[in-house]
Amino acid sequence: MKLAHSSTVPVPVERVWTVVMDVPRAAACVPGVSGVSGAGEDRFRGDLAVQVGPVRLSFSGEVAIVARDDAAHRATLRADAKEARLGGSVHASVEIALARAGEGCALRIESDLQVAGRIGELGQPLIQRKADQLLREFGACLARTAA
Amino acid sequence: MSYAYHEPSELDEALALLARHGDDAHAVAGATAFMLLYRQGLLRPSHVVGLRRVRSLGGIRDDGGALVIGATATHREAERSPLVARHCAALARAFASVATVRVRNQATVGGNLAHADPAQDPPAMLLALDAAVTAVSPGGTREIPLAELFVDVLTTSLAPGELITAVRVPALAPGTRAAYVKFLPRTADDYATVSVAATLRRSEDGRVADVRVVLGAVGPTPIRATSAEDALRGAAPDAARIAEAAALARDAADPIDDVRGSAAYKREMARVWTERALRSLVA
Numbered sequence: 001m002k003l004a005h006s007s008t009v010p011v012p013v014e015r016v017w018t019v020v021m022d023v024p025r026a027a028a029c030v031p032g033v034s035g036v037s038g039a040g041e042d043r044f045r046g047d048l049a050v051q052v053g054p055v056r057l058s059f060s061g062e063v064a065i066v067a068r069d070d071a072a073h074r075a076t077l078r079a080d081a082k083e084a085r086l087g088g089s090v091h092a093s094v095e096i097a098l099a100r101a102g103e104g105c106a107l108r109i110e111s112d113l114q115v116a117g118r119i120g121e122l123g124q125p126l127i128q129r130k131a132d133q134l135l136r137e138f139g140a141c142l143a144r145t146a147a
Numbered sequence: 148m149s150y151a152y153h154e155p156s157e158l159d160e161a162l163a164l165l166a167r168h169g170d171d172a173h174a175v176a177g178a179t180a181f182m183l184l185y186r187q188g189l190l191r192p193s194h195v196v197g198l199r200r201v202r203s204l205g206g207i208r209d210d211g212g213a214l215v216i217g218a219t220a221t222h223r224e225a226e227r228s229p230l231v232a233r234h235c236a237a238l239a240r241a242f243a244s245v246a247t248v249r250v251r252n253q254a255t256v257g258g259n260l261a262h263a264d265p266a267q268d269p270p271a272m273l274l275a276l277d278a279a280v281t282a283v284s285p286g287g288t289r290e291i292p293l294a295e296l297f298v299d300v301l302t303t304s305l306a307p308g309e310l311i312t313a314v315r316v317p318a319l320a321p322g323t324r325a326a327y328v329k330f331l332p333r334t335a336d337d338y339a340t341v342s343v344a345a346t347l348r349r350s351e352d353g354r355v356a357d358v359r360v361v362l363g364a365v366g367p368t369p370i371r372a373t374s375a376e377d378a379l380r381g382a383a384p385d386a387a388r389i390a391e392a393a394a395l396a397r398d399a400a401d402p403i404d405d406v407r408g409s410a411a412y413k414r415e416m417a418r419v420w421t422e423r424a425l426r427s428l429v430a
Binding site: 052055087122128 | 300
């Protein structure tokens, strides 16, 4: 499942880039994230609680920065998480790209999501809406944090 | 996996059970929506609180011109109720068009609203009729207009442990007509590709005095097409004006691609079925 999110942040690109690449700080901008800690060079562990209607999910997993280009403001992240309550897993490849947009910064996040196990029963429409919502809130919070 | 099933006969008892078990408890009435999610493995409560023995939650009555449908009244009771039919025949039809008789005999009016499935029939019609639910929690009772109840797919503004006790449909202004239509390209018991609930009242000069248009199944909640309503209010509802309003309803839809059609197709069908619903109201 492919997701794309773009938004514009009224903050210079370098400032946003610093926050995005500070994974524990950036992760605090995703609603439901907790307990983020380092797990080696460019690797981080953490938990994510998500509620989709009456269904509550709790993920536990790892995020790794697999490639980054500080000059071009582009990075590729890999996320692998297990869901403990119902059973299942999510694997995601995430491309982040920042670009100058006037005084501010254009943020583009493209994700390729693989959902396995029982949580897949939620169905793509519901998962997609929830993921879109998380990304929107992430973008809005990033603007506040970097400002 | 299993759960303890509680069947209290008093509302206070039900609220106390839900408060005591918190996230581990799930309230059900007909349990049709619950069983689907449970069998898919998406819900794993340790306690299930059945509400059907709570007598104060049942029944359908007239309250000074308003129609009050108890939360545990079944869809079948609502569709066959003379009170519902007298209040608004289109509402009775909306209840009658849910799934199959077997489901309607089991599924309840309050449960349907709490489940907040945007593709269901009663939510769109009840929103067009400006209905509100009465909700109760240990903290007290409040009225929630349907426009504020539905927040997202399967998500309501009910607080944890809060229950719907009834839905209240206000008296319709004299001369108000109502329609509920849905597009079912696959089978008669399928979810709609799009549904349209509308009410319309004309003044003596034939112009539209009041109108409400609600789209079902084409967004995360039922969607009120207010721009379509604005285009009609105060105008003579001729074919051109209705076509214009229907085009605005298409723009109000926010559908997703799925087996019932692409997003673009569903938007177009929202236009077509809004036009049909509105034409039936001025015929």
